[in-house]
Amino acid sequence: MGEHGNGGPNSGAVIKAGEGRSSGYAIDNPGLPPHRPRLTDADEKAARRAERQVSALFLISIIGTVMFFVGYFAVGVTDGDLQMLRLQNTLLGVGVAFAMLGIGLGVVQWARALMPDHEVIEDRKPLRKEAERAEAAQTVNEIVDETQIKRRPLLRNTLIGAALLAPLPAVVVFRDLDRSEDFGPERMRHSLWAEGVRLVRDPTGTPIRASDLTVGSAVHAIPETLREVSGHGDRLAEKAKAVVLLIRMNPDDFEPVTPGREDWKYEGIIACSKVCTHVGCPVALYERHTHHLLCPCHQSTFDAAEEFKVIFGPAGRPLPQLPITVDDEGFLIARSDFTEPVGPTYWERG
C-alpha cells in the first residue's frame, strides 16, 4: 500500500453538505466514453450470424412446445404409475423450459447483438418546482377553507368521534371465528384421559397388556375413548392433547421419584405426553440406551429416567407424566387425567 496509504490531511474531495456535484473530484467528469462498435455493427456477416442464432433459439422454443404436447398426450394419464408420472413431469417441465428460454434468450440476444447499443442521457426532473408547490398548497388551503372545518369545530369533533367508532364493528364481527361452546383457555386443562380409561395403540386401537411390553420398548398410545369423539376436527383436537408415549424401562434405571408420584408408573412402565412443552411438536424419537426422548423439530431432549426432565434444547418444562396402572384384566389404564395442561406454555396456564 505504501506511502499513499490513506491520503493526507488535505487529500480527498472537499465537499460540503448540500453540494454533492462532481466538482471536487480528482478529475472532472469526462462524459460518456466513445461508443465502441460491436462486431455486428461493423460486419454484416456477423450481423447475419446473430440473426441466425436468434431464429435458432426461436426454433428451439417451438421444439419445446412440441415436447410439452408429447408429454401431455403421448404419456397420457399416468394412473398412479410413478415412473410414468416422473417422465411426464420431466417432459412437460423441460418442454415449457425450452419454449420459454428459446423466446427469452432469443429476444435478449436480438436486443444485445442487433438493436442499437448507444447509451442515451436523459435529464432527471426535479421532483417538484417551487412555484407548483406553492400553487398546490394554495389549492389545498382553499379546499380546506371551503369545507369550513376549521370554523365549525362541532362538525370536526363529532366526525372524529364517529370515525373512531365506526371501524369497531369490523373488529367485533370476527368474534365468531371461534364458535365453540367451551370457549376459553379452561378447556386446555382437560384431556380425554380419566380414571380407568384404557391406553390403546395408535392408530390400531388395540388395548395394551402390561406383559406385552418388553424392557426397552416404546409405544404410541391414545385413550380408548378417542374413537367415540364425533367430528374430524374435534377428534384431531382431542388427539392433539391426549397422545402419549409409553415406555418400559429397567425399574432400577429410574431416579428417585417426586413425592406424590410414587404410584404413577407400573413395573417400570411410564407414560408421558407426547406433545413438546416448547411449541408442541410430537416428541417422537426414543433412544433406548440413554432413555432420552428427542423432539425432532427443535431438538429438545427429555430424560425418561428423571420424570422427563429437560436435559437439552429449548423446552422450558418437563413433559407432563400420565399416572397409569393396570385393570383387572391386566390392560394398562390411566389413573387420572394429566395433572397439568399438556403442550406449549400459554399465558393462562399458571
Added chain:
Amino acid sequence: MSSQSLESKYTEEQYSEVDQYQPATRTGKIANYVDQRVGGTGMVREFGRKVFPDHWTFMFGEVALYSFVITVISGAFLTFWFDPSMSSTRYDGSYVPLQGVEMSMAYNTALQLSFDVRGGLFMRQLHHWGALMFVMAMAIHMLRVFFTGAFRKPRELNWVVGCTLLLAGLGAGFTGYSLPDEVLSGNGLRIIDGMLKAIPVVGTYISFFLFGGEFPGDEVIPRLYSLHIFIIPAVILILIAVHLFMVVTHKHTQYPGPGRTERNVVGYPIGPVYAAKAGGFFFVVFGVLALLGGTFQINALWNYGPYDPSPVQAGTQPDWYIGWFDGLLRLMPGYIGGVPLEFVIPTPWGGNSVATPVLVTFIPITALLLGLFVWPWIESWITGDKREHHILDRPRNVPGRTAFGMAMMIWYFVMWAAASSDLIATHFSLSFNDVLIWLRVLFFAGPILTFIITKRICLALQRKDREIVLHGNEAGVIEMLPHGEFREKHTRVSDYELYTLVSYESPGVTAARPNAKGKVGLLEKSRVRMNRTFFEDRVEPVSREEYIEALSHDDHGTPAELPAGSVGAIESRKS
C-alpha cells in the same frame, strides 16, 4: 360564478384536430381508434424512449416481479382442482399406498392434482419453485439496494414499500405451505400455534380465533386459503403497483461512472432495447422456473400422509425463508445452568405463565425486521446526510454501512443455519448438541467479527483503488533500469475508469451538536458514537493535487504508459 367566461383556452382547431388525422394502414387505423378514446399519444411520448440504466444487479427486482407473476398464473391453475375443506374423506385416487386412508378434502385434492390431473404435478412444483424464487429474488434485490445506498433520499418510502412486500411474500409463502394438510405442514402450523400461545395476555385467544377453537380443529385451512389466494396476493399486487409507480417518479438510480451525474440518467431507451431485454427476461425466468419444476422434485406430499398430531418426521425443513424463525427457536435454550427461564407471575386468579424461551426469539426477529424498515432514517441520522442521492455507492466506499449490513447478514445466516442444525450434525457426523452450542457462540460473535473484517476489506479495497489511480495498473512487464534496479511497469487507466475510482465522498467524523439548550444529550452522544464507528477509519479518494503530483512523477524515472486518448486530457490539466 355567473361571471365566468365560456371561452376555452384551447382553440376550436385543437379540438377538431382529434378527428382530422386519417391513418393509412390497418394497424394505424386500430391504433388511431384506441388513441382517440384513451389518449395513448401522451403515454408513448412520455415512456416510449424513457431511459433506464442497465446493470446486472438491477435484474433481481425483475426476477422477483416475474416470479410473482408466474406464481400467480400457476396458482390460479391449482385453484380449479384444489378444495381447501378439512372435512374428512377416504382417498380413492390412483396413488396406491394411500388408497382407503382417511384424510381431509384438502389433502385428497392435493393428491389428485399431483396424480390424476395431467400437468398438475408440474404446476404444483412450478408454483412452489416460483414462490421460493420470489422471496429469494426480493431478498437479493433488497441486499443490492441496501449495499449500494439506493434507499437514500428520495427513495426511503419506496424502501418501506419493498420491506412490506417482503413481509407479504413471507405471509404468502407460509399460508401456502400449510394448505395441503399433510403431516409436514400440520407440524408447521403446530409450531405457529405454540409461538402464538407464548404471546402474553392475547396469545391464547389469537390461537383460538385462528384455529376456530383448539388446535388443529377443522377451520384453519379454509381461512389460510382465503388469505393465500385473495387477501395477500391483492396486497402484494397493490404494493407492486405503488413500488413501480415510485420507480418511474424517481427514475432509476445509476452506478457512478463517466457521464453519470446526480442530475441525469444514462442508459438504454425503453423502446426497443430495454423493453426487449426486460420482456425477454420474463421468458428466461419462466424457463428457469419451468426447468426447476420439471426436473427437481419439491414437496412430495404423498410421502407424508394426512395430518395427525402424533407422527412427525426427523430432519424435516421449513421453506428457506421461514428457516430463521425456526432456527431461533432452536438456538434459545430453555434452561441456563439448570435454571428454567420459564416462570409464573403469581396472581390472585392462579398465576400467568411467561414462555420466556419462545418469547426471547421475538427479540431478534423484531430487531431485524424493524431495523430493515427504519434503516434509511437511522443511517441519515447517524451520518447527518439529508441530501438527495441518485448515484449509487460502490459498497467499498461506504465501509461503515457495508460492514454493518454484512454483520446483519451473518447474524441472519446463523439463525437460518440453526434451522438445519440436526442435518448439519448428521451430514458431518457431529454431535447435534455441539453444533447448536457453536451456533449459539456464532450468534453473538459472528456479527462482531464480520463487522470488523468487512470494514478492513473495504478499506483495503479503497487503498487499492488509490494505488490504481496514482500509479496505474501493473503491466506485467519487468524493466531493468540503467543502475540495475528492477521495476514493474505500470499502465495508467483511462480517464473514464479513473473517474469511477475517484468520484466518491469520504465524510469524516462529525462532532456532537449541542441542542437548543446548549447541551449534548444522550441521544446525540450515541449518534456520535455510531458516527465514529462508521467513519473514524477512512480512506480518502485521491485529490486533484495528489493526482497531478503523481503524474509529475511519470516525467522522470519510468514514465507509466498512458492509454491512447487520455494523454491530452491529462497533459492539459497539468499545465
